[in-house]
Amino acid sequence: MSQPVSPRPFRFGVNLMTSAPADEWRAKCRRAEELGYDVILVPDHLGMPAPFPALVAAAEATQRPRLGTFVLNAGFWNPALLAREVATTDALTGGRLELGLGTGYVKAEHDTAGLPWLPPGERVDHLRHTIEELYRLLASEDLPHSRIRSSGGTPMPQQVQKPRVPLLVGGNGDRVLRLTAEHADIAAFTGARSVRGSSTGQLEVMLAGELEERVALYRELAAAAGRENPEPEPAELNLLIQFVLDTDDREAAVQSLMERVPYLTPDQVLELPIGLIGTVEEMAAQVLAQRERYGFTYLTVLEPSMEAFAPVMARLRGK
Numbered sequence: 001m002s003q004p005v006s007p008r009p010f011r012f013g014v015n016l017m018t019s020a021p022a023d024e025w026r027a028k029c030r031r032a033e034e035l036g037y038d039v040i041l042v043p044d045h046l047g048m049p050a051p052f053p054a055l056v057a058a059a060e061a062t063q064r065p066r067l068g069t070f071v072l073n074a075g076f077w078n079p080a081l082l083a084r085e086v087a088t089t090d091a092l093t094g095g096r097l098e099l100g101l102g103t104g105y106v107k108a109e110h111d112t113a114g115l116p117w118l119p120p121g122e123r124v125d126h127l128r129h130t131i132e133e134l135y136r137l138l139a140s141e142d143l144p145h146s147r148i149r150s151s152g153g154t155p156m157p158q159q160v161q162k163p164r165v166p167l168l169v170g171g172n173g174d175r176v177l178r179l180t181a182e183h184a185d186i187a188a189f190t191g192a193r194s195v196r197g198s199s200t201g202q203l204e205v206m207l208a209g210e211l212e213e214r215v216a217l218y219r220e221l222a223a224a225a226g227r228e229n230p231e232p233e234p235a236e237l238n239l240l241i242q243f244v245l246d247t248d249d250r251e252a253a254v255q256s257l258m259e260r261v262p263y264l265t266p267d268q269v270l271e272l273p274i275g276l277i278g279t280v281e282e283m284a285a286q287v288l289a290q291r292e293r294y295g296f297t298y299l300t301v302l303e304p305s306m307e308a309f310a311p312v313m314a315r316l317r318g319k
Contacts, residue, residue: 008236008297010287012313013039014306015070015240016058019049026061033062035310036317039098041070041300046109052089059093067096070240070300071170071188073104074126075115079133087138087159095160098186100168103127103176105194105203124175131167131183138164168238172206172214180235181221186298188238189214191274205242205261208271208293215294238298239290242274244305244312250278276312284315 014037020028032040040058042051055067072082090097103123104110110117118126138159159165168186169179172193180187191211192203206214215237222235247253254266254277261269269275273290276283290296301309 007291007295010291010313010316010319011038011236011298012309013037013041013068013070013238013298013300014309015041015043015300015302016054017043017045017048017303022057025049025054025057029058029061029065032306033065035306036313037065037306039066039068039298039300041068041100043070044072044076045106046112052085055089055097056092059096065096066098067093068098068168069100071100071102071168073109074101074130075104075110075118075123076113077130079130080137082130083134083137086134086165090159090161090165097161098166098168100170100186100188101127101131102170120173121175124173124179127169127176128179131169131179135164135183170238170240174217177214177218178221178225181218181225184235186236186238187218187222188240188300189296190240191242191272205264205272205274207264207268208273211273212294219295236298237295238300239273239294239296241276241299241301241305241309243276244283244301244308245275245277246280246283246308246311247277248279250282253277276309280311280315283312287312287316288319 014032016028016032019025029040040055040062042049042054042058044051051069051072055069058065058067086097086099103120103126107117166185167183168188169176169184170188170190171177171180172189177187189211190203192205195202195204243257245253245256250270251266254269257269257275258264258266264272270277273294273296276286278286287299
C-alpha cells in the first residue's frame, strides 16, 4: 500500500514594495531575515524599486533568504536582455535568485514607459515566448552577453544555478495556468483577477470556491503536461496574502474592510483566502486549513504585513 505524501515544508516570502535609501533598504532586508522570512521579493511596477539592483543589495545585506522577483512584467522585457539580468543577478547573489514572471496588467505603466499595451491573448503569447527563449538562452554556455568581456579581459558573470534559476509564474487565467503547468517550478496564485474592461489594473477578489476551481484546473493541466515525464517534480504552490489583521475580534476587524469590498458579505470576507484575520492561533489555523484545501505551502505577504505575519510564520514552522 502506498504511503500518503507529506506536504512540502512551508516557505514564507515578503514582497518589499517601498523604495528606500541604501542603508534603510539593507536594514529592511536584514529585518526580514531576522523575522525568519525564507524569500525576499521585489515587484516590477513603476514607482517601486527596480528589481535586480534591489535584489543584489538585499543579497549583500543578508545571508540566508532566497531572493526573487514577484513578478516581472514580461511586457517590460526583451528575452535576451532579461537573460543577461538573470544570469548576472544570480551570479552576484551567489545562486540565491528565483525568477517570477507574469503578463502584466496595468496599461498606464506601459503608456508611461512608451511600450505597447497588447490585448490579453497577445500578452500571454509574449509571456510564453519570453519563458521559452529565456530557457534556451540560460541553458546555453554561450549567452549573448558572455561574449562581452570587461576591460580586464574576464568574462561577464554567469548564472550559478544550473540549468537555470527556479521559475515562478503568476496568474489565474486558463492559458497562463497551462503555461505554468508546462514550465514553472512554482505556480503563484493571486486570489484576485483583473476587472473586465479595466485598463488601470483594478482587481477584484476571488471567493474561496473560485480559487479552488483555479487550483483544480492547474492540477489537471500539470498532470497532462507530465505525461511525457512519468514522475515530474511537482510544482510548489504559492498564494499572495493581501492583508494580515492581528485581532481578537474578527467580526469587528472585518467591518474595517467592507468599504474595499462592498459587493461581499462579512462572512465572505472572513473566508477570503487572500486575507488572514484573527489571533496568531486563528491565523495559523487558517493557513493550515488552506494548505489542506488548496495545497499552498509557499505564502507571500506584502511589506505592510511583514511584522504582523512574523508570529504566525513562527507558529507554523515544522508543521
